[in-house]
Amino acid sequence: MSRFIVALIIFSLLFLIVEFYAFQALKTITKNRYIRIIWILVALAIYINLFYVLLTTPRSAGQTKAFQMALGLVLTFFVPKVVMLLVMFGEDVVRVIQKLFSYVSSGPTQPIASRRLFVSRLALGLAAIPFASFIYGIIQGRYNYKVLKYQLEFEDLPEAFDGFTITQISDIHSGSFTNREKIQYGIDLIKEQQSDLLLFTGDIVNNKADEMDAWMEAFGNFEAPYGKFSILGNHDYGDYVEWKNEADKAKNFQAVKDIHPKIGFDLLLNEHRYIEKDGQKIALIGIENWGKGFNKAGDLKKASEGVNKDDFKILMSHDPSHWELKVKKDDFNYHLTLSGHTHGLQMGIEIPGYFRWSPSKYVYKQWAGLYSEFGRYINVNRGFGYHAFPGRVGIWPEITVIQLKKKPRVA
Known part of the structure; x- marks a missing residue:
């Protein structure tokens, strides 16, 4: 198996993990199935486009503008989702710690559902910052x-x-x-x-x-x-x-x-x-x-x-x-x-x-x-x-x- 294929598999697994956490935040915020479907379709389209460009562009062509734009789209959507992952994963860690303490304490705890909703909204809000930055960077930042x-x-x-x-x-x-x-x-x-x-x-x-x-x-x-x-x-x-x-x-x-x-x-x-x-x-x-x-x-x-x-x-x-x-x-x-x-x-x-x-x-x-x-x-x-x-x-x-x-x- 070539190094390229191995790298492709590793990155694909990484993308799946990030997408899973980001999607969990979306599910907490909205129950609208159409928004969820659009979210999934956009992610699939972006990754499929990148893989298509990588697999169909001959190495003799060098770095094409199609590759640059495909990579730009991936980073624009992927980096904000990494931010969401960090926030959501942090909340999961806190929740696990609280459950451990619950074995030795019967004191009141914060309602899980309300906290999860707050954290999901926070994650989405923080993710909007790099998303907007990457959009600006592609449209205007490269000429600033x-x-x-x-x-x-x-x-x-x-x-x-x-x-x-x-x-x-x-x-x-x-x-x-x-x-x-x-x-x-x-x-x-x-x-x-x-x-x-x-x-x-x-x-x-x-x-x-x-x-x-x-x-x-x-x-x-x-x-x-x-x-x-x-x-x-x-x-x-x-x-x-x-x-x-x-x-x-x-x-x-x-x-x-x-x-x-x-x-x-x-x-x-x-x-x-x-x-x-x-x-x-x-x-x-x-x-x-x-x-x-x-x-x-x-x-x-x-x-x-x-x-x-x-x-x-x-x-x-x-x-x-x-x-x-x-x-x-x-x-x-x-x-x-x-x-x-x-x-x-x-x-x-x-x-x-x-x-x-x-x-x-x-x-x-x-x-x-x-x-x-x-x-x-x-x-x-x-x-x-x-x-x-x-x-x-x-x-x-x-x-x-x-x-x-x-x-x-x-x-």
Whole structure:
């Protein structure tokens, strides 16, 4: 039995458990048989649609928009039911404990029926929050672009670069795009920043080069006086689809790399460039993808050959696990690293200055935003596009603007 079939069986059992508890709450709230039937039919339709897409889509097709929407519908209805399960299961635990105590106490207890009705209503009310959030995330959240601005100070920044601005975008995932008007709005926001330097940190497609065909013109007219540079992400290698042969995969990979110069970006493949201003310079280093559990084509040593240790250095590396495992303690001193990759899992809660949470934090120590250790910085861009789940819930698409400042040396 294949791993896929085993996984399908496990998830099916999980769905049945969640659906059972959610349906118990519904039965407590309403006796209307039509509402119950509609509830069951909707659930069946959503799961059958997902299984149909999974079983009929060839691996050579990659991640299709049909799969994204099927997964989006499952999450939109399944996650709220998980909330209901947690509430109802908690009530079951309390009820079991009360029954145990009833053996040793004859005191009055709360009527079970009224309590069950209250808990069921509470479960349904709480479930409405993620349900509404997922609906918003699919309709509007994936286009809710945010411009996040940071000012970073460095003592050894060349004076000519005091006030120098960088716009970073990441994870375009053009194969997921569906709404040209909304995407153009995000592109216009990038242009409005009018930064000195524009950097793209990988994943221009989901899998195949032709996903970008319809978007070449839109992404091809950015302007930045000190240049536009890019690197590859893990999805750009075509590793997540099944190819007829290695030659086809290699042809696609070359086509992905060719996209970058066609839209005016200098693609850095384990190499560097010097950015010069008023007779001074900083080093821009770009590596291929290197990530824990992913492709490790990145070669930091090769990319840094010819760069002096005392140079001010900006590193472009798609996966933030590279910074955590290899870069942050490197005595060559990479002042600022720009990454993406995580998308913040496209779902979570962020209240600036107070609270940040996403399931992504359990996989990546640096999962979204700006971090600093050992006097070195990494910015993990939340991504411009989206992947797998066709929406964003609480973790919005991001355009990062970083201003470099010269920090006065302490006497």
